[in-house]
Amino acid sequence: MSEIAIEVKNVKVVYKLNQKFSIQRNLIRRDAEKAKVYEAVKDVSFSLKKGEILGVTGKNGSGKSTLLRALAGVFRPNEGTIDLHGNSISLLSLGIGFNDNLTGRENIYLSGMLLGFTEAEIEAKENAIIEFAELGEFIDRQVKTYSSGMYSKLAFAITSNLETDIILIDEVLSVGDEHFQRKSLARMEELIRDDNRTVVLVSHNIETLERLCTQVMWMNDGIVMEHGDTEEVLEHYREFMS
Amino acid sequence: MRFFKEIRKYWGFAKYAANCDLKAEVANSYLNWLWWVLEPLATMIIYTLVFGIAFNSQEEYFPIFIIIGIMMWDFFNRLVMSSVDMIRGNQHIISRVYMPKYVLVIQRMLVLAFKMMINFGLVVIMLMIYRVHINFNILFIIPILIVFFMFCFGFCLLIMHFGVYVSDLTKALNIVLNFVYFLTGIFYNVGTSFPQPFGYLLQRVNPIAYFLFCMRKAVLYGETPSVIMLFVWFVISLGICVLGLRVIYKNENDYVKMV
Numbered sequence: 001m002s003e004i005a006i007e008v009k010n011v012k013v014v015y016k017l018n019q020k021f022s023i024q025r026n027l028i029r030r031d032a033e034k035a036k037v038y039e040a041v042k043d044v045s046f047s048l049k050k051g052e053i054l055g056v057t058g059k060n061g062s063g064k065s066t067l068l069r070a071l072a073g074v075f076r077p078n079e080g081t082i083d084l085h086g087n088s089i090s091l092l093s094l095g096i097g098f099n100d101n102l103t104g105r106e107n108i109y110l111s112g113m114l115l116g117f118t119e120a121e122i123e124a125k126e127n128a129i130i131e132f133a134e135l136g137e138f139i140d141r142q143v144k145t146y147s148s149g150m151y152s153k154l155a156f157a158i159t160s161n162l163e164t165d166i167i168l169i170d171e172v173l174s175v176g177d178e179h180f181q182r183k184s185l186a187r188m189e190e191l192i193r194d195d196n197r198t199v200v201l202v203s204h205n206i207e208t209l210e211r212l213c214t215q216v217m218w219m220n221d222g223i224v225m226e227h228g229d230t231e232e233v234l235e236h237y238r239e240f241m242s
Numbered sequence: 243m244r245f246f247k248e249i250r251k252y253w254g255f256a257k258y259a260a261n262c263d264l265k266a267e268v269a270n271s272y273l274n275w276l277w278w279v280l281e282p283l284a285t286m287i288i289y290t291l292v293f294g295i296a297f298n299s300q301e302e303y304f305p306i307f308i309i310i311g312i313m314m315w316d317f318f319n320r321l322v323m324s325s326v327d328m329i330r331g332n333q334h335i336i337s338r339v340y341m342p343k344y345v346l347v348i349q350r351m352l353v354l355a356f357k358m359m360i361n362f363g364l365v366v367i368m369l370m371i372y373r374v375h376i377n378f379n380i381l382f383i384i385p386i387l388i389v390f391f392m393f394c395f396g397f398c399l400l401i402m403h404f405g406v407y408v409s410d411l412t413k414a415l416n417i418v419l420n421f422v423y424f425l426t427g428i429f430y431n432v433g434t435s436f437p438q439p440f441g442y443l444l445q446r447v448n449p450i451a452y453f454l455f456c457m458r459k460a461v462l463y464g465e466t467p468s469v470i471m472l473f474v475w476f477v478i479s480l481g482i483c484v485l486g487l488r489v490i491y492k493n494e495n496d497y498v499k500m501v
Contacts, residue, residue, distance in 0.1 A: 015499050022408060069337070069498075074336070075495045091338055091339065110262065113254055114335065114341055119258070142266070
């Protein structure tokens with residue numbers, strides 16, 4: 001179990017602000033502002049062995065979610081490298097993911113295909129997903145008719161049932177009602193216990209991190225403050241925040 | 243090449259998504275898929291009444307002449323207009339998982355190609371009603387459509403790219419496309435209506451007008467379109483596709499951060 005699953009070296013992610021312009025504004029006043037640069041992730045390096053569960057914490061705006069999205073391949077880092085050693089990866093995060101005009105069932109297929117599964121593989125998991133999401137007949141209704149709870153339940157059901165080698169989780173353990181929260185936490189632990197699965201979990205909830213993670217990384221202003229033993233790092237983080 | 247490898251990987255997705263789009267479009271409407279037939283049919287009737295009778299157009303088989311025009315123009319026009327907002331409109335997908343962004347254009351093209359097929363079905367029926375004599379030249383439909391699709395794909399990749407950065411591109415395009423619409427000859431013959439050599443030139447320099455010209459020649463009048471000119475447009479379209487793909491590959495990284 002010493003195989004490395006994720007290797008991140010000197011990653012930097014930059015957002016350019018004010019990059020948009022309009023034809024009208026540029027024709028009339030030629031003062032297109034120079035794009036400002038904002039470094040969300042400045043210099044992050046770490047490596048994670050297969051089967052480990054890494055918790056990432058830090059105050060708002062410290063670059064956690066940006067790092068996660070870079071890991072998921074949503075955008076490439078501006079500098080540095082991310083090597084997943086050929087592992088499949090999926091990002092589970094709140095509030096995004098579906099085409100509102102399509103039904104829940106169709107969205108299961110579309111999400112699955114984008115995660116690299118074939119139609120047949122998704123078909124095999126379809127019932128498990130629908131059952132887990134507890135949507136009943138809503139599964140064949142358009143997603144725009146869903147409540148926000150149903151929405152995130154479906155998202156969680158898809159990612160947790162279509163299992164990839166690496167799962168990235170962005171603050172989703174508080175999905176749905178209390179019953180579903182308990183169920184999803186149990187499912188999460190089941191997924192995590194699998195020795196072949198690597199997990200990166202972003203959370204502000206210290207209790208969750210303590211309970212689930214084998215190691216914790218604390219980020220602040222786009223750099224790693226500390227990375228190591230769960231209890232130690234969390235203690236320093238708590239001191240820092242108070 | 244990276245492009246072909248990715249196409250194979252994402253083809254299933256594009257097809258499934260296009261299928262869903264089509265289903266969603268008619269799911270809640272009363273007349274259902276009949277709308278796809280009624281829309282071009284109604285446009286054809288209106289145009290035939292206005293330009294065929296009121297303006298007394300002398301084109302042979304005028305209703306078919308028009309419906310071929312509508313078929314190609316609708317495909318191009320709708321694709322361009324939806325490409326502008328394509329990245330913003332699909333934010334829910336692209337902010338969660340990586341996909342080559344041109345797959346979105348392909349998905350849209352599949353949707354529009356399906357509607358075009360229905361439209362073409364109407365053309366076939368009309369050909370039979372009017373007992374138009376067709377010959378082997380009708381086979382030119384295939385190369386014409388290939389070049390046409392390539393041109394549309396490449397062009398819309400560029401539109402999609404600029405759509406991310408230019409906030410009022412939709413407004414500008416509305417004006418430009420309106421202009422192009424009238425210079426394309428949906429309801430009249432560009433080649434003979436302008437004084438020469440402008441008509442002749444316009445028919446060859448405006449790609450959509452040219453594709454229309456070829457299509458009508460092959461289907462309606464049983465003539466052979468200029469193979470050389472078609473090849474020229476093939477090379478130009480290929481160039482635009484390569485350019486478009488390069489631009490997308492180079493910049494797609496930033497799209498997510500913009501929207």
